[in-house]
Amino acid sequence: MRSITPASGIAISEYLASSEGNVFSSATLDATAVDTVDSDSKKYLDKGVLLAKINTPATASGLVGPFDPTESDGRELTYNIVGFNDTFADLSQGDVEVGVLIKGTVKESEVIVGASDGAIPAIYKDYLRTDSLDILFR
Numbered sequence: 001m002r003s004i005t006p007a008s009g010i011a012i013s014e015y016l017a018s019s020e021g022n023v024f025s026s027a028t029l030d031a032t033a034v035d036t037v038d039s040d041s042k043k044y045l046d047k048g049v050l051l052a053k054i055n056t057p058a059t060a061s062g063l064v065g066p067f068d069p070t071e072s073d074g075r076e077l078t079y080n081i082v083g084f085n086d087t088f089a090d091l092s093q094g095d096v097e098v099g100v101l102i103k104g105t106v107k108e109s110e111v112i113v114g115a116s117d118g119a120i121p122a123i124y125k126d127y128l129r130t131d132s133l134d135i136l137f138r
Contacts, residue, residue, distance in 0.1 A: 015048030015084065015110040016101070017138040023103035027082055030054055031091040033065025033075065042092040045085055048111040050124075051100060053080040063095065069114050078127045084111060084135070103134040 016022065033054060034045045050067040054060045055074030066085075069076045084106060086099035109118040116124065120137065128135035 015106050017105040017107045017136075021104065022101060023134075024086060025083065025100045025102050026097055027051065027064040027100050028062070029085070029089055029091065029096050029098045030060050030063035030065045031094050031096070032060070033063070033073070034089075034091050042090060044091060045089040045098075046112075047084075047086055047088055048106065049085045050111065050113045050128075051082050051085050051098075052077065053082060055080070064098075064100075066112070067114050078124075081127055081133065083133060101135070102132065105136040105138055108137040 029045060029051070031043060034043055036045060037043055045066065051064045052067040052075040054063045054065055055077075057073070060073070064082055065073075065075050067075055067081055074080050083100040083102040086101050087096070089096045089098050108120055111118070111120065113120050113124050125135075125137060127133075
């Protein structure tokens with residue numbers, strides 16, 4: 001596994017299995033939906049985390065956050081899945097625009113789908129093969 005370690009001491013995951021044929025979109029990541037912090041207590045989101053649209057509260061509607069089947073703000077809904085985060089996002093200053101992989105091949109061992117880290121249930125793989133998403137796993 002190839003990782004990049006920035007000054008904060010966080011290892012950035014290389015989740016892409018290939019760079020060929022990848023298609024990206026963009027979205028605004030809601031800082032309040034992310035709870036990971038680094039050794040400097042700065043909020044961040046790593047690459048390879050599955051993202052979903054937020055529906056509630058209205059102030060966050062249209063933003064995205066990590067897919068989480070235990071939430072109740074829209075991120076738990078499989079039809080709200082938008083793709084994988086492709087930006088090492090530093091959220092210490094608030095919401096951030098991120099790249100989102102919508103078509104490509106990822107390393108299953110390097111992505112995070114809800115609580116599944118590296119062993120993605122087949123049902124979630126099916127959700128990532130739709131009219132708007134074309135994600136393959138290696």
